[in-house]
Amino acid sequence: MIDTPGVPLTLLAFVGVIGPLVFIHEMGHYLAGRWFGVKAEAFSIGFGNEVAGWTDARGTRWKLGWLPLGGYVRFAGDMTPASQPTAEWLALPAEERARTFQAKPVWQRAIIVAAGPFVNFLAAILILAGFAHFYGARTAPPVVGDVVQRSPAAVAGLKAGDRLIALEGRAMESFADIAQFAMLRPAETVSVTYERGGTRGSTTLAIGVVTEKDRFGNAYRIGRIGIASPPAEYQPVSLLEAPLVGARQVGDIVRGTLDTLGQIITGRRSVDELGGPIRIAKVSGEQMSLGWPAFIGLIALVSINLGFINLLPVPMLDGGHLLFYAIEAVRRRPVSIAVQEWAFRGGMAAILALMILVTFNDLGAFGLWRGIAGLIG
Structure with a gap:
């Protein structure tokens, strides 16, 4: 329902x-x-x-x-x-x-x-x-915790314990970076730089596509690569550190917005995803x-x-x-x-x-x- x-x-x-x-x-x-x-x-x-x-x-x-x-x-x-x-x-x-x-x-x-x-x-x-x-802030390193069988990551040859250094040349500093990068690029093929046992390697990965629906019936087409996060920790954030964390998160969101806008301009993402005041009103009611x-x-x-x-x-x-x-x-x-x-x-x-x-x-x-x-x- x-x-x-x-x-x-x-x-x-x-x-x-x-x-x-x-x-x-x-x-x-x-x-x-x-x-x-x-x-x-x-x-x-x-x-x-x-x-x-x-x-x-x-x-x-x-x-x-x-x-x-x-x-x-x-x-x-x-x-x-x-x-x-x-x-x-x-x-x-x-x-x-x-x-x-x-x-x-x-x-x-x-x-x-x-x-x-x-x-x-x-x-x-x-x-x-x-x-x-x-x-607090949830932190997890950019390390593959587990690989789903027959997933894009498995096809690309990634294994549990691999540390992902970069995706398509963009440095990955946390597991959240990996998830956000993949989520915004369904069906795209990207280069992967990883580290395994102290040795660097590279491969290509075709990001999978998943359509998910929330409790309000909204459908979202997102990318997934089929890896699980390593154990994450919630770390306390002091009042002095909090603005830096907030600024870093704002920077990540702006970068994601630029990525999405670039995909729309180049035709990799549909203009149907652009929304205006009516959609903002709809989402506002749902979130409230x-x-x-x-x-x-x-x-x-x-x-x-x-x-x-x-x-x-x-x-x-x-x-x-x-x-x-x-x-x-x-x-x-x-x-x-x-x-x-x-x-x-x-x-x-x-x-x-x-x-x-x-x-x-x-x-x-x-x-x-x-x-x-x-x-x-």
Whole structure:
């Protein structure tokens, strides 16, 4: 029987994931802007018409929009999609213009823009550091504990006790590295460097494919090589060590995200696996129904992905702004407004196309297209 968390819990969980993460992302921009003396005209959680809000003593309008799928901070002087000054900006009094975004040097603008994704990564590090401190860290060396008969590892000639040094040239520092590497590469053939009895050897291994379903009926196509872990230990993690453990885990997740993105771009992984807000809502409800540790772990994962996506060099995203600032720093002058306007229009078109694709995928994950095909048939 498939467990379903229900629509009310799903909506509550979705707001509980997206709302705080968007808030801290935008708060990163806001605080960095205040640090450099930039006036914030508006701080919005959600897009569209204002549902509720207030104006603080600094003149910032804090508000909630009716569409809770993001947010923004609008700084004084940030008057065009390309964040370029206009005649309106030039007409401002000198004292007021000095407090605008565009009056700041490029390095300060870059820090303000980068602060949003940075805070998302920092939040994930703190969450994972908390898990490491309170639950300890599971450690196991990259050693083959046992080999499943007729498995890909057995066919490749691996034996119990072999220490895997590298897979496809990537160093393996723990058994978890092996499991993650294989999981993300179903049906791929990779090179293996191992150590047996003090002697190094190499072989090739065709990673197997396994389709697993969770209690909610979600199917996952993952890679397996057919080896068991050696005995693992849970080691306590001190408060000083915990942030380092959290940062290392965030780095591993980002590397896995890059691997997955590369596989989608090269066609080794289907674009059907891309998901959007609807799928995030579905997973949020499922994880909340499993308990607070699972739900908080999901928040950390979504925070990492939010930070990562925003750093992609796509106009309209933070990474697109940072790309133009880098060019400005090298050229000693900004890219022309016309070029930036066209780039940002292209970025907007790309983002809209991606949103349509992931929404199509999300509805398919809910079985909508199968249901329509059944009705037509």
